[in-house]
Amino acid sequence: DIVMTQSPDSLAVSLGERATINCKSSRSVLYTSNNKNYLAWYQQKPGQPPKLLISWASTREFGVPDRFSGSGSGTDFTLSISSLQAEDVAVYYCHQYYTTPSTFGQGTKVEI
Amino acid sequence: QVQLVQSGTEVKKPGASLKVSCKASGFTFSGYYMHWVRQAPGQGLEWMGWINPNSGGTNSAQKFQGRVTMTRDTSISTAYMELNSLRSDDTAVYYCARPRNAYDDNDAFDIWGQGTVVTVS
Numbered sequence: 001d002i003v004m005t006q007s008p009d010s011l012a013v014s015l016g017e018r019a020t021i022n023c024k025s026s027r028s029v030l031y032t033s034n035n036k037n038y039l040a041w042y043q044q045k046p047g048q049p050p051k052l053l054i055s056w057a058s059t060r061e062f063g064v065p066d067r068f069s070g071s072g073s074g075t076d077f078t079l080s081i082s083s084l085q086a087e088d089v090a091v092y093y094c095h096q097y098y099t100t101p102s103t104f105g106q107g108t109k110v111e112i
Numbered sequence: 113q114v115q116l117v118q119s120g121t122e123v124k125k126p127g128a129s130l131k132v133s134c135k136a137s138g139f140t141f142s143g144y145y146m147h148w149v150r151q152a153p154g155q156g157l158e159w160m161g162w163i164n165p166n167s168g169g170t171n172s173a174q175k176f177q178g179r180v181t182m183t184r185d186t187s188i189s190t191a192y193m194e195l196n197s198l199r200s201d202d203t204a205v206y207y208c209a210r211p212r213n214a215y216d217d218n219d220a221f222d223i224w225g226q227g228t229v230v231t232v233s
Contacts, residue, residue: 038218040220040221042157042221049207049209049224049225049226049227050157050207050221050224051224052212052220052221052222055212055219055220055222061222093156093157095157095220095221097218097219097220098218099218100171100217100218101159101173101174102147102159102218103159104156104157104158104159105156106156107156107157
């Protein structure tokens with residue numbers, strides 16, 4: 001199984017400042033035939049299901065604010081929130097869908 | 113609108129069985145794999161498996177093989193996840209989740225059910 005490891009486990013950032021979350025996979029999730037990284041990022045608020053923010057490592061979903069961005073390739077990925085807003089307080093998960101079983105990082109809690 | 117609506121809260125005794133339903137609306141049910149993901153209290157997300165609603169074929173995580181059964185009823189656009197021989201560490205919120213693209217079992221999940229809270233005690 002591909003193990004997804006996020007860092008840090010928690011992060012406190014001032015309003016308007018940048019938040020950066022890292023995700024490392026134990027094997028590459030880059031599919032060379034289509035040059036796509038099978039990596040997604042989700043946001044989960046208490047009592048809610050996860051919400052898909054980014055797929056293919058860097059493609060923002062429709063309606064997701066552009067302060068959220070994803071980068072990286074192969075085994076190392078980053079989710080950045082350029083200017084943290086109060087509504088961004090949540091737990092963030094990375095997810096590889098390159099192979100079965102699909103696996104998630106342990107989550108990173110973002111606080112103000 | 114596109115949505116997945118799951119069945120309600122369950123309280124089960126150890127050794128019992130659980131069956132959670134997930135009713136789809138707003139999209140062609142048979143065109144999308146349906147995945148099941150669970151989340152223990154205060155913990156992360158754990159993928160359990162998927163069902164291909166078109167063929168009925170399934171694939172589950174090794175951890176759950178022999179204990180989980182995924183089925184569907186295409187006439188009512190509903191997927192089911194049954195978990196047997198429940199233990200206390202099966203206490204979790206169980207989600208169904210739909211991939212973004214039809215006919216694709218390797219994709220991110222853009223539609224999630226609201227979750228079904230299951231307590232085994």
